[in-house]
Amino acid sequence: KQRYSVLYLDGMYVKLRRDTVANEVIYFAIGVTEEGYRELLGFYVGGQETALGWQDMLQDLYQRGLKEVLLGVFDGLPGLEEAFKNIYPKADVQRCVVHKVRNTLNRIRKKDREQVAEDLKAIYRSFTRSQAEEQFHVFQDRWRSKYPREVASWEQDLPVLLTFLKYP
Structure with missing residues (x-):
């Protein structure tokens, strides 16, 4: 077994x-x-x-x-x-966060990719769920008007993107 x-x-x-x-x-x-x-x-x-x-x-x-x-x-x-x-x-x-980030960045304008990637990294490299949610709100506030679909997609998937934070 x-x-x-x-x-x-x-x-x-x-x-x-x-x-x-x-x-x-x-x-x-x-x-x-x-x-x-x-x-x-x-x-x-x-x-x-x-x-x-x-x-x-x-x-x-x-x-x-x-x-x-x-x-x-x-x-x-x-x-x-x-x-x-x-x-x-x-x-x-x-x-899978790697797939989600890759798919998101493929839909972001080239000039914004580096900053969007850094903002996403702050979410999935957080140590607690509350810290990750705070970082998501920063991402959301910064990019919602420019990339509403991508931000909405992250908002919808956030619970299954942060499950790993329940584990050591």
């Missing part, structure tokens, strides 16, 4: 040669032990980004011994959170 503090799910596209060369996604499941060691738990070639596809992948990990997870970290792919909570109902969910 494996127990991991964190289960991190991510994917990347690679060129695979079968009959032809094509881009296919490979999904990785990485566990972080309570001692802080990372272990590759599985990788899955192809598949679908649907609740059923994620359910199959997570069910495979569960059947292979991954019985307990405290925190699942992943980006906002469709169906993933629902599938994760079906398999690990007691676990918390953390949205």
